[in-house]
Amino acid sequence: MSGLVPLLVTLPLLGAAVALIFGRRRKVQVGVSILTLTTVLVVAAILLYTVDSTGLPLAVSVGGWPVPFGIVLYVDRLAALLVVVSSIVLLAVLLFSVGQGAADGDDETPVSIFHPSYLILAAGIFNAFIAGDLFNLYVGFEILLVASYVLITLGSTESRIRTGVVYIVVSLVSSILFLAAIAAIYGALGTVNMVQLSQRMGELPEEVQLVLHLLLLLAFSIKAAVFPLSFWLPDSYPTAPAPVTAVFAGLLTKVGVYAMIRTETQIFRDSDVNTLLLIVALATMIVGVLGAVAQAELKRILSFTLVSHIGYMVFGLAVATPASLGATIYYMVHHIVVQTTLFLAVGLVERRAGSTSILKVQGLMRAAPVLAVLYFIPAINLGGLPPFSGFIGKFALFDAAAREGTPLMYILIIGGIITSLLTLYALMRAWNLAFWREEEDHADDTPERMAYLGGAPAAATQTERRVIPRIMTAATAGMVGVTLALTVFAGPLYQLCASIGEALQEPITISQLDEEARQ
């Protein structure tokens, strides 16, 4: 079975090469991309089933080098679950963008770079999830970042160049920090293999551990958009094309969170910065959601809620019990799916109404009832209303924190509840204005009322209204279906997440890793 592991990275890279060769033949490109991602989804599902049924992680040493020296690909249940979820998301967003592209008749325009970049992005994400050593994790990050630089400046219009520059410069800084952290860790311990690092870390003095730990966390916090390193995100995500924003929002920040989970649970098991992480999590939740409340543009509202919900994951990570880690992983899966779905729904709004400003858009409820449902379900899910998966994830998280019972935990729980309610407020305000408001209401908008609502934001670009192709609606509806499945099948999924949380507490040793790699 372990022979399947490298396919997760090689298949998308091969697909990207083929798609690049057929740059002028749109249909071949689309076929190649869909085929590649479907195959990866099947491979990932097989891997998840294998890893879950045997309970043992899979390891592959690339190039045949013995374990601590060579590159190790390492798939445990956490990595396998995240790879499955990301490939579902990547596939759905790909279908969405295909629908968008086909309807716009882009056979003539030379944006043939989208499919290759998208597949390389997928390869980078998968490589980061299955990396067994820090340097391979860095390479995975770089692959996905370089692909994301291309995607975020796609078409290179003036606004995209401006926001892309912010994104690129911030990402570069975090990459350099990560590389410096790797150098420092190698200098201190003589290895970059994560399993070996966790065993050797105890030999270092506590102060040195703390410095290395914070350096690594700093690099990952920028990528995960944790306050106060989150300001780049709401600035750069909204201007990108709708499918690109959707996949970035769902996956890129979560790769950062995943790296933080590995750092905390595997590499630095003794060095404890949980109190700091708890405070940072609280600030991320509150500051993020206050930003969302202040915005009047749908994509920006969503970008700010994205930042604030990263806070929940950091919170669960900082509680650091098996139950809270399980809840964090469930919440991560929920958030990847729901945030992507919401961005796709907003992409449809932008297309249907010609704008994403909630002050300009109105009467969508009557004009596009299907679209209204596609926005409403993930919106209340993200806001954490029962019985949806957002509620389950938050409830499990608060439950795990309350078991710890310290005053700080209760402060964070209260902060989490406030954030949840404010998220609901921000999203329902958008619902009321863009969907619920009748079309003719707009005529009697007095200047006072407009001033009260907050004025029209400049970022909301006015484009022509267009019909939504069926395939875009279908892709979004499929994602809404997945969010509902997270709720319906919450039992088995949560059990899996809880067992991952427990497994993270007892990491494998280097000899076990070696044994796995030899099989």
Add this chain to the structure above:
Amino acid sequence: MTVSLVLIIIMGALFAAGVYAMLERSLTRVLIGFLLLGNAANLFLLVVMGRPGIAPFFGDSADPEQMSDPLPQALTLTAIVITFAVSAFLLALIYRSWQLGQADTVHDDEADLEVRERAPEDEDTMDDEITEEDDDATTDFVGTNTAPITVLHHRDVEGIRDDAPTDRPGGGR
């Protein structure tokens, strides 16, 4: 582990200069800053390699103690390739930025400014900052005078055709 003090000092200087240059609004300076930072990180990897020795893997009779550590070298090579690719992309981005606006500066986020303008009483300090900005914060291309904040729409410059598709990934004009 023995390390070279000279390398450490050079590394520190490169890090400092790189961070300073990256804080500029001009993209060309950001690129230079990034190159300095990248090289500083590569030097860091070489520093942790320890004392240089004879080439590993060749000459089987050699004592492993005298070999240099091959892993940091492999890591450095990978990092150099990545830095190279990213700099190429940044150069393309700078060129495009200049093509569009005759400037390579990073602008403020317009929607951020809108939100900020809604609270005029807090604005005094912000406004002062902007007016005090010095004029040479952009790299001066072909004698075109450019201010750091304003977006100039010189789209009809001779020889430059703006053929960027707008708004959606599929393109279309």
